Structure formats: structure tokens, C-alpha cells
Amino acid sequence: MFNEHGAASGNHAPRDQAHFELPPLALYIHIPWCVKKCPYCDFNSHAAGPSLPEEEYVDALLADLDQDLSQVHGRALTSIFFGGGTPSLFSARALGRLLEGVERRVPFAGDIEITLEANPGTFEQAKFRDYRALGINRLSIGVQSFQAAKLKALGRIHDGDEAIRAADMARAAGFDNFNLDLMHGLPDQSIEDALGDLRIAIAQGPTHLSWYQLTVEPNTVFWNQPPLMPEDDILWDIQEAGQALLAEHGYAQYEVSAYAQPGKAARHNLNYWSFGDFLGIGAGAHAKLSRPDGSISRGWKTRLPKDYLDPEKSFSAGERLLGAEELPFEFLMNVLRLTDGVASTLFTQRTGLPLTLLAAAREDAMQRGLMHRDPARLVATREGQLFLNDLLQHFLP
Template sequence: MNPQAGTPPPPLGVYLHLPWCVQKCPYCDFNSHAPARADRRADASTLPAIPHERYTRAVLTDLASAAGPLQGRRVETVFIGGGTPSLFPPEAIGGLLEALDRRLGLTGDAEITLEANPGTVEQGRFHGYRAAGVNRLSIGVQSFDAGALRRLGRIHGPEEARRAVRAARRAGFRRINLDLMYALPGQTTAQALADVEAALALAPEHISHYQLTLEPGTPFHSRPPADLPDEARLLALEAACRERLAAAGLTRYEVSAWAHPGEACRHNLNYWRFGDYLGLGAGAHGKLSDPARDEIRREARVRMPGTYMAQAGTPAAIAELRRLQNGDIVLEFMMNALRLAEGFHRDDWRRHTGRPTTLFEDRVAEAVTDGLLSDDGGRIRPTQRGWQLLDGLLQRFL
């Protein structure tokens, strides 16, 4: 008997990708694009011109094409990422959310997150985003050190970040995440802690605290910045910041995510718990389950915005469509679940995948013996050592 038959599909989220930035940061490997030179305005105090109306129409066409098989599954979370989504006017964001509600239906308590840049121009839009239905902001601060921000290629300064948070509060945002990097070029433990203190002073509900990594294909990868921390300094930085964040009452519920009680990002939790999500926009990825067919598939849209706008809603806009086999499912499930402090329960595996746990039990047992996982018979969790060696731990499930 098909072990998934008759069971409901997992929770559904939607990821909307808006791919433009004022300029591309040298560490960023996301699908983001600076506007064409002809579209950049000479006055640096204004936003660059981007084809937001045409792009919004393309996303709506994409949604209309994709929504059919998802009827009856209401959307629990929406994440609007990029790029810099706050380059889009509130009216465009509102139109996208209205279409999602009309086509699929948003739950009454849907979490709707928008990524925002601390630049002063965008702050005036926060009231509009809130009125459009956005109820959570993720602000890309990265650092409160002016020199570090310049080396990272950021276009804002520390005070702009502080003003952005205050403006978001005035606009009515009760849930705010701050993105914060550590292991920056030349960064000392004291400097990393100073960034954490500056973030805590703004009282965000959530902090994403993650290591600067040199991703293939980025300028930082081809020309690494000088004085990156070695492993000993990296561990010292991470430990000191971890201790301070915990002392402030935040809980580390995922490798790089800290939250006050009840403030974990529900959209990201859905990823890590192997939930479903529809990806719309240039380069957007999605993962969708069909229990009736005993099928889990991954899909990705074409990456280039111009190509996406021309092809949205047609088969040509789907750059990748892959039906996961058992080995794929084991690896992808573990890549997500073992990022979480809670790990996963064997019942979660069976419910979300419809597969037997025998597919991974021997490798879990080996990792428990090596001190990388704990296993109480039902729930499997990463240890602190397992988190520190997460890449190696995941290799065991290839």
C-alpha cells in the first residue's frame, strides 16, 4: 500500500523572488541583479528604476498557471525575498498578496515576511507595506561597523539601520528580524560582540546570525578578502556571540536563527520541517508533494529576469523539474531537519515522506556513536558538535 495515500500534504508556503538590488554585494550568491546602467538614476537619493509593473504581471501569470493543482491548500506563510524586495512599491506588494489570497487563500494568521534594505529611501514605504498585509520585516543590517559595511559592499551605514528599525516600529511592525554576519575580514571577538550588542539594543524579536562564507561564483570567492578568521578565531567569535544572545533571552532554534519565545520564523521552519512551498519569480525554487501519486518534486524557474518575464506561465519558464527518489529524499530531509535544534521525530519523517526509516537508520546509529547526533528512540537531534561539523554530518547521508 502507498504509505502516503490518504494522508494530507504538508503545510504550504509561498516564496516570491524579486531579483533586483541597487548594487550586487561581493559576497552574495543569490539570484540578484543590479538595474541596467540606463535604468540607474543619477540622484543617489532616489531608488533605481526597475520594471516592477511588468515583473508583477509576470508573477501573477506564473501564479495563475501554478495554482490549479494546489486548490484546497491554503497558504500559511509567504516570504518575499530577493534581491531587495523593498525596491518594489507597496502597491505592487499588495497586488501580489491579493492575488495569492484570491487564487489559493491565505490563512487568517498567515505570516507574511518582506526583506528590506536599511536605506533611508525605503523607510518611507514601511507604512505602505504594513497596510498591504506584510506583518513581518527582515532587515539586512549585516553589521553596525561602518568599515565592515564598506568592505562588504553595503550601501547603508549603521545609523540608517537603526533608523530603519525605528521607522518599522512606527509603521506598526511587531515582528522584526535583523540579519547579522560574523567572521568578517579582520573582525575581532570584541567587534563581533559589539555588533550583537547593537542589534540587541534595537530589541528585535528575531536575529539571523550567520557566518560570512565565500560562495563560488562571487567576487569574494575569486578574490578573498584579507584577514579572514582562522578556525580557532572563528570558533571563539561564534561561542562568544552565542553566549551573549542566549543571555539576552533568545533561543537558538536553528543553526543561524535566534528568536524570543513564539517568534521563530514560521516560513523557514516549514522549509526545515520538509513542508511544501511554491516558488514564484525569477530563479525561485519550490518543493511540492502529491500524496495521491506518492510523489515529491523540486522545481525552479528560469534565473534571468528578462527571460522570466517573457516566459512566465509557460513550460519554458520551468528551468528544472525533478521528482525526488528515495536517496534524494533522505539527503534533502536531513539537510533541513538537522539544522534545527529540535531535529526531527521519526513520525515526522514518515508523515512528510511516506518512506520507511530503514532508509537512514544505520547512518543515524553511526553518527550517534561519533557524538554528532542524539537519539532517544523517537526524536533525532544534532549535538553541539554535530552542528559545528554539520557539512561532514550531512555527507554521511549522501
């Protein structure tokens, strides 16, 4: 339970401060504008007007980061992720000024991964060559489907040919590491449709594929006007056949919906899933941050762009400390998404809590076949990953 200030109350296991370590630090930058809002999207995205307030927004992002610098604690950034919205609507000049400003404030690791989300309808060869020259070294391209009817149903602004050209232009601009975002379980989608999309995606030679099932979320057009979705048996068959096809072409599944060629797993997302730290700047951005004393907080920023840009209003919309009784669930909610899980010792390193705290719930989950009986690792079985919510119920506070 929590008091009104977010502090934990009640008894809980003592912290193991001797083995707690500050985790790696990443940065998430949210750019909230899109050409248009898609009917399935529940992200903080807003249709762009005739012009974008690039300069004002970059100024606000850097001022926002200034207020969070006390949370860095001497760490370098291991990754940066530009998410949205559609960050590729911003000019290379604006993103260059932003990256320069960030690096002046927080050092970059020598092998930093910098990812930019982009949609095919916003691709321009010269712009993406300029992005690469800035040090952005990874793209995540939101394809979703290559089929005209499916793209229309999803409200996408591009067609299949544009999606293919986007991958071609990414390579031509010097990006040898890029992800394609692809959905399955689309309205009226057959197994043949889904596998056809996957085959076209694989043919583009991405180093990484995010392949995930469309879910209908509250506060979306699809929630209020649900499309006709495939039946559960078809969804299951799509997933089984798709995973086999990806494995056949050398894409190893390392997370519930992430597949990568050897050595090309997304480092930024791996940091999330291993309960690392991340600063979040931009309208509606979230953060998870640890302090040297072992306390951990989650924070979130003002959501509406007009409010975020208002100098009279605060960037921060809220923050709360996580209570010790919440940490097992918070930690496992992330790491059990990883196909190989994590070393058991990471639990204490990230939370400051003794591993024995998990013993009873872990044993129950193992007896039910949801976790592997491996003392050295915290890892879900295949069934545990398929029914992850059921597995996590064992670790609720």
C-alpha cells in the same frame, strides 16, 4: 540513480502511503533587483536600472503562479516570503496588487505570516507604513554590520546609523515582529568587533536575529578577490561568545544560524527546515512540492529577469522528481539544522518512507556522537550541528 526524465531507478523501500501527509504550503516570491550587487552575494540579484518594471513583473508573477495552481491541492498558504534582491525597492501599490492577486488564487491561512526583506538604504517611513497596511506583518532587515569599515568591505549602501534608524522606522510603522540579518567572520573582524555588532543589534529590540558566518561562495567578487578573513580560532571564539551573549538576552537558538525570542521563530523558515512544501515564483525561484500520491519534486524558474519577463519564454527552467533513495538525505539535510530536531514520525509523514530505512545510518551517527539516542526524535547533538556535513554523509544515497 535517475533516468533522463528524472525518474528513480533501482530498488528502494516501499512507500508507507497510509502515513504520508501533504505538508503545509508556503509561497516564496523572488524580486531580483538591488541598488547594487554586493561582492559576497551569490543570490540571483541584479543591479536595478533607473526604473523598475513593477507592473510587468507583478503580471509575470501572477501568470507564473497560475501555472503552478495544480500543485496547491486545496491547501491554504501558511506563510509568504518576499526575498531578493531587495523587495523593498518595490512600491506598496505593486506589492498590494500582487498580494491581492495571490489571495484570489490561493487562500491565506488566518494567521498567515508575510515577511518582506528590506535593506536600510531603501527605508522610507511612509512606504513601510503602507506595507504594514497591506498585511505584511514581518520584516527581515539586512544590516550585516553596524561598523563603517565592515560595511564598506561588504559593499553595503547604508551606514550604521541608517541601520539603527531602519529598526526605529520598522517599529514606528507598526512592525512588532522583525528580524535583523547580521554577519560575523567579516574581513579583519576581531571578537570585540563581532560582539559590538551583536550588542547594537540586540539594543534595537528585534524579535529575531539571523546571525551567521560570512562564507566566500563561487561566482562572487570575493571568490575571485578573497579578502583577509579571521583565523579559525578567532571564528570559533566569536561563535562561542556570540551565542552566550544572545542566550543572555533571551534569544534562543532554534536553528544553525537563527535566534528568536519566545514564540518568534520564523514560521516560513521553519516550514523549509521541517521539509514542508513551498511554491516559488519569480526569476530564479525554487520550489519543493508534494503530490497526494507521495511523489515529491523540486523545480526552478527562469533565472534572468529579462528572460522571465519575455512572453515567448517559459517561466519554468526545470523540474525533477526526487527518487526514494534521495529522500532520507533531502529530509535530514533540512531537519537536522533545527536545534531540537523533529519528531521521528515526521520522516514518514513527509516522505512516505518507513523510519526503519534510517536505522543503520542513524545508529552509526549515534555511535559517533553526532545524533542523540532518542527514539522519539531525529536530532543532532551539538557536535553534529557543528559538523553537519559530516553527519549528513551517513545518509547519502
